[in-house]
Amino acid sequence: MSRYDRELIITVRTRPEFLKTLRLLVFDHARPHSPIFVHKFANQGLFMLSGVQLTAMSGSDHVFRLETSLKESHFLNITSQTVIIRPEMDVSHSHRFEFSPSPRPTFGNIMSY
Numbered sequence: 001m002s003r004y005d006r007e008l009i010i011t012v013r014t015r016p017e018f019l020k021t022l023r024l025l026v027f028d029h030a031r032p033h034s035p036i037f038v039h040k041f042a043n044q045g046l047f048m049l050s051g052v053q054l055t056a057m058s059g060s061d062h063v064f065r066l067e068t069s070l071k072e073s074h075f076l077n078i079t080s081q082t083v084i085i086r087p088e089m090d091v092s093h094s095h096r097f098e099f100s101p102s103p104r105p106t107f108g109n110i111m112s113y
Contacts, residue, residue: 010064012045019045027063 012022024039024047039047 010047012041012047012066014045016043019043021069022066023069025065027065029063 010024012019012024014022019041020043022041022045024041025035026037026039027033027035041047
């Protein structure tokens with residue numbers, strides 16, 4: 001598989017009212033405070049990058065971070081959920097984020113496969 005054939009798929013599963021508050025930020029690992037771009041989820045919890053897009057971003061590690069606009073972060077405490085995508089990844093890669101509303105600030109997990 002060439003580096004142009006790879007793809008990254010990020011799926012977010014949560015309740016619709018929370019999905020609308022989420023955004024996916026992509027950072028160059030060397031510049032963690034300036035996002036390269038921001039993806040807002042509307043009603044569909046899916047984000048996809050093709051191999052061509054990933055190759056255009058190659059050269060350093062990239063950090064994908066989910067954030068929420070909810071002021072009451074204990075409902076959806078996900079600001080620390082990150083995935084680092086390294087430029088040498090030559091296989092299709094998928095990450096799924098699953099969150100459940102909870103009164104506690106400790107929930108959410110990342111499953112990579």
